[in-house]
């Protein structure tokens with residue numbers, strides 16, 4: 001299957017209202033251009049250097065999502081380059097993104113990464129930590145950052161019951177904050193869950209954004 005036909009097939013399979021992020025990390029700019037020609041506009045990258053190298057080689061109306069662990073010493077380079085940073089995994093990183101955004105004169109849109117997969121050490125806020133961040137109204141101090149929702153990953157396992165339970169746990173904390181009218185959050189509406197192997201389950205559990213790499217571009221060349 002070609003990149004274009006995978007994109008078209010996925011776009012046809014996704015229900016209305018669910019957007020596709022084509023994860024192009026470790027694939028060359030030519031692969032991005034091929035997917036773009038098939039109508040794809042949202043792309044995901046997980047390394048700052050790779051993203052910065054690709055941007056000038058790709059069409060300028062692409063919306064880039066940063067989906068990897070973001071080191072604090074790379075934040076400044078990313079300002080103004082992304083449509084969404086999906087992987088904000090600590091308060092410290094969030095505060096730094098905010099101060100660097102203000103300094104650069106931009107508003108950065110972000111998702112908070114929530115950690116539920118138990119057996120692995122993945123980055124992210126624990127559900128309690130995430131809920132506390134909002135209930136303590138800490139977001140009110142942000143000047144140049146817009147929190148648009150939540151990103152999460154399920155456990156890396158073939159046990160689809162477990163994967164579903166993980167997605168449900170991520171969706172639960174997302175909804176708890178989205179539906180808390182006392183918080184009066186605006187534009188907190190994005191739930192990013194699901195990858196090549198598990199996106200249909202994620203969509204059933206309420207994902208509004210899926211991040212698919214291997215199925216579109218094939219195996220990554222590390």
Ligand SMILES: *Cc1c(COP(=O)(O)O)cnc(C)c1O
Pocket residue numbers: 023025046067068194195196197211212213214215
């Ligand atoms: C690499 C990556 C993906 C895509 O994974 P595939 O299994 O190739 O679809 C999705 N989300 C994140 C956060 C990733 O790092």
